[in-house]
Amino acid sequence: MVVALRVGLGVFLLASWEILSRAEIIDPFFFGQPTGIAKRIYTWVTEGTAQGPLWEQVLVTMEETVLGFIIGVVTGVIFGILLGRNRLLSEIFAPYIKALNAIPRVVLGPIFIVSLGLGMPSKVALAVVMVFFVVFFNAFQGAREADRNLIANARILGAKPHQVTTEVIIPSAMSWIVASLHTSFGFALVGAVVGEFLGSTKGIGLVIATAQNTFNMNGVYAAIFILAAVALVAEALVTALENRLIKWRPNTLIEVTI
Amino acid sequence: MTTHVLRDYLANLERELRFSRDEKRRILLEAEDHILEDAARDEASGMAPVDAERRATSRFGDPHTVARRFAEERPPVIRLRGVTKNFRTPTGDAYTALTDLNVDIRAGEFCAFVGPTGCGKSTTLALISGLEPISEGEIEVLGNLMPQVGARVGYVFQTDAVFPWKSVLDNVAAGPRYHGATTAEAKEKARDWISRVGLSGFESYYPHQLSGGMRKRVALAQSLITEPEILLMDEPFSALDVQTRALMEDELLSIWSATSASVVFVTHDLEEAIALADRVFVFTAGPGTIKGTYDVDLPRPRNVSEIRFDPAFARIYQEIWADLRDEVLVSYERAKRKN
Numbered sequence: 304m305v306v307a308l309r310v311g312l313g314v315f316l317l318a319s320w321e322i323l324s325r326a327e328i329i330d331p332f333f334f335g336q337p338t339g340i341a342k343r344i345y346t347w348v349t350e351g352t353a354q355g356p357l358w359e360q361v362l363v364t365m366e367e368t369v370l371g372f373i374i375g376v377v378t379g380v381i382f383g384i385l386l387g388r389n390r391l392l393s394e395i396f397a398p399y400i401k402a403l404n405a406i407p408r409v410v411l412g413p414i415f416i417v418s419l420g421l422g423m424p425s426k427v428a429l430a431v432v433m434v435f436f437v438v439f440f441n442a443f444q445g446a447r448e449a450d451r452n453l454i455a456n457a458r459i460l461g462a463k464p465h466q467v468t469t470e471v472i473i474p475s476a477m478s479w480i481v482a483s484l485h486t487s488f489g490f491a492l493v494g495a496v497v498g499e500f501l502g503s504t505k506g507i508g509l510v511i512a513t514a515q516n517t518f519n520m521n522g523v524y525a526a527i528f529i530l531a532a533v534a535l536v537a538e539a540l541v542t543a544l545e546n547r548l549i550k551w552r553p554n555t556l557i558e559v560t561i
Numbered sequence: 562m563t564t565h566v567l568r569d570y571l572a573n574l575e576r577e578l579r580f581s582r583d584e585k586r587r588i589l590l591e592a593e594d595h596i597l598e599d600a601a602r603d604e605a606s607g608m609a610p611v612d613a614e615r616r617a618t619s620r621f622g623d624p625h626t627v628a629r630r631f632a633e634e635r636p637p638v639i640r641l642r643g644v645t646k647n648f649r650t651p652t653g654d655a656y657t658a659l660t661d662l663n664v665d666i667r668a669g670e671f672c673a674f675v676g677p678t679g680c681g682k683s684t685t686l687a688l689i690s691g692l693e694p695i696s697e698g699e700i701e702v703l704g705n706l707m708p709q710v711g712a713r714v715g716y717v718f719q720t721d722a723v724f725p726w727k728s729v730l731d732n733v734a735a736g737p738r739y740h741g742a743t744t745a746e747a748k749e750k751a752r753d754w755i756s757r758v759g760l761s762g763f764e765s766y767y768p769h770q771l772s773g774g775m776r777k778r779v780a781l782a783q784s785l786i787t788e789p790e791i792l793l794m795d796e797p798f799s800a801l802d803v804q805t806r807a808l809m810e811d812e813l814l815s816i817w818s819a820t821s822a823s824v825v826f827v828t829h830d831l832e833e834a835i836a837l838a839d840r841v842f843v844f845t846a847g848p849g850t851i852k853g854t855y856d857v858d859l860p861r862p863r864n865v866s867e868i869r870f871d872p873a874f875a876r877i878y879q880e881i882w883a884d885l886r887d888e889v890l891v892s893y894e895r896a897k898r899k900n
Contacts, residue, residue: 455692456722460787461711461739470735474726551726551767 332520339521340528347525352510361529364495364507367423368537371430372491379435379487380480383442387476388468393443400439408432409497416502426503430494434487441483445476478552481545488537492530566614567596570624577628579669581821588631596621625860632667636704638791638823639666639689644698646684657848658684662698664842664851666791671817671824673834675885676844676852677892682827683719685849686793689825690716703790711739715789715822717797723768723779729755730764732779736787754782757816774805778812785816792817794826798833810837810865818862831885835877836865843884846892853884 317337324331331339347357354360386393412429419425449472457471499508507526514522571589578585596617603613621627646659659681666672674682687693688700691708702708723732734751738744755764758778768776777797784792798806814837817824828834834841835857843852857877859868868874 450722452718452720452722453724456716456718456783457724457735457739458692458710459690459714459716460736460783462735463739466739471724474724477726549726551728551769 332518335520335524340524343519343521343525344528353513354505354509357529360505360507360510361533363423363505364492364499364530365533367426367495367498367506368430368488368491370423371427371494372434372488374427375431375434375491376438376480376484376487378431379438380442380476382435383439383444383480384446384468384472384476387443387446388472400436404436404440408436408494412498412501415498421502421504426495426498426506429498430491433490433494437483437487437490438480441479442476445479446472448479449475478549481548484541484545485538488541489534492534492537496530563593563597564611564614566611566618567593567600570596570614570618573624574627576818577624579628579632579821579823585821592621592627632669635668637665637701638668638703639664639825640699640701641665641685641688642699644688644700645696646681646688646693647696659688659850660848661850666823666825668790669821669823671837671839672826673838673841674825674827674844675829675831675834675841675881676849677846677885677889678829678896679847679892680844680888681847681849682844683795686716686795686825686827689791690714690793692716713790715784715787715792717777717780717784717792717794719795719797719799721768721776721780723776723783725768728765728767729760729771729779732768733782733786736783740787750786751782754786758782758812772805774801774809777801777809781813781816785820785822788820789822792822792824794824796828797826799828799830806833807866813837814861814863814865831878831881832869835859835874835881836863836868841881843881844888846888846895852888853881855881 320329320334321337323329324334324336351357352360386396408429411432412425415425415428419428453471453475454467457467462470495506496508496511499506500512503509507530511523511526514520514526571593574592575585575589578588580588596614599617599620600610600613603616604610608616622630641662641664644659644662645657646662648656648658650656662681662685664685674685676682684693688695689702689708691702691710691714700706700708703713708714724735727735730748730751733754734744734747737747737750742750752761752764755761758781760775760778760782763771763775768779771779780797798809801809810833826834826837831841838857841855841857843855844850845852855877859871859873859877
């Protein structure tokens with residue numbers, strides 16, 4: 304029933320878009336046309352884009368995103384736990400981290416492009432800084448909010464400080480960290496695509512920029528659809544990872560679909 | 562010559578003694594030598610060995626008293642002298658939780674702390690465990706003047722403190738693993754303790770899948786597996802329903818009787834305190850200190866739900882309640898004024 308309504312809504316939206324643009328109530332030049340978008344995707348798949356085969360563009364963007372995501376998550380978790388556990392370190396670093404966080408990360412893009420070049424490293428770097436802060440703040444908060452009783456219990460049972468970290472702090476921060484993975488994967492994608500906008504030789508971001516420069520709105524929408532599909536698959540993977548990592552939680556908390 | 566009289570006597574004495582296995586063996590050998598020597602004199606004058614041993618054992622004392630005598634000879638496992646504990650409240654004011662606290666707890670003894678809410682009973686446990694430092698006075702726990710967290714003292718917390726992300730088996734195996742046992746050894750030992758607390762078959766369950774009583778059993782096994790010499794229990798059963806609670810109290814006593822641990826059991830329930838303990842400490846309303854201590858001379862092994870009908874139980878209850886009531890009233894009045 305829900306699935307039927309879901310599909311129905313999608314069909315309705317696409318149909319009204321198509322009809323409205325054919326009747327020229329909305330301008331197909333600015334808003335594109337579903338059939339035009341579909342045709343564009345079809346030609347990209349069969350003949351490749353102006354920059355080369357479509358799969359290569361998707362692959363490049365995904366590679367940048369996933370690399371940036373992994374590096375950002377790992378460094379974010381490490382710094383978050385470290386500073387969450389150590390009051391002195393956190394007080395030393397706090398003002399700097401707040402200042403860095405206040406800068407809109409996208410503006411770092413030009414710096415990375417200039418210093419790291421048009422290739423992959425600059426996109427990965429931008430994705431990393433996008434992801435790092437989200438994960439860092441969640442890991443930090445998670446480490447800070449670990450149940451004092453559990454920490455006391457672990458110490459009573461003979462846990463050394465590093466065991467308290469691995470056995471209590473990290474698992475209790477895990478639900479915070481995993482919750483942040485959903486948003487941070489999206490941010491990694493933003494970092495990679497914006498990086499490609501700013502200057503690149505390959506990637507979906509470049510495909511969008513090229514289509515925009517030739518006023519090919521169907522091309523822009525087609526690329527957006529491809530990105531959305533990729534993001535949905537990634538989201539499903541993150542949810543699967545979440546269920547694996549925190550299978551100890553009561554089921555009611557895991558049942559978050561979308 | 563050893564007959565069944567002496568063997569029975571020694572078996573009874575062994576049951577009453579609450580020391581480590583080696584110490585028990587030493588004391589039993591000493592008692593056996595002493596009694597045999599004594600009996601030998603009577604035997605020499607023509608008495609039958611059975612009668613001679615009967616006389617010698619009765620001269621040595623009944624097992625309960627003898628065990629107590631041995632326990633009292635030893636230095637206390639916990640000794641607090643003039644201990645004060647101050648806290649700083651979030652607003653910056655000093656708050657005195659405990660003042661001039663003097664407590665001695667002997668090896669193998671089961672003690673209960675009772676007192677009104679906020680009298681510092683739980684704080685005392687935190688001081689003994691080393692989780693909190695004392696502000697003034699002297700403390701000695703198992704010979705340490707600075708109690709170390711994680712050294713031979715177990716702690717069962719009031720709220721659930723089992724690790725929610727670990728299965729029952731991993732929760733119970735945590736202590737041995739922290740102390741350097743291999744995973745296989747730790748799990749082996751954990752299985753044994755899980756069956757001792759009656760949770761066999763639930764090894765792979767997570768805490769959220771268990772009832773409150775079962776989680777307490779996990780906490781108990783988790784603490785006892787490290788074979789602590791002192792077990793601190795902070796209102797462990799207060800969140801359980803009445804039936805589960807009586808059941809858990811009985812199980813605690815039977816598990817404890819097989820160990821040599823001293824127990825400090827904090828509760829606000831006087832009945833529970835008397836049913837379980839050898840000695841009851843009554844705390845004054847905060848800042849807490851000891852108002853009085855009472856010996857509970859009820860025989861062991863005890864059945865917690867039936868011992869309440871014992872006339873001796875009622876007499877002890879009345880005696881302690883007379884003391885406790887005033888403190889409860891003080892604390893109640895204060896709470897009313899604060900609101």
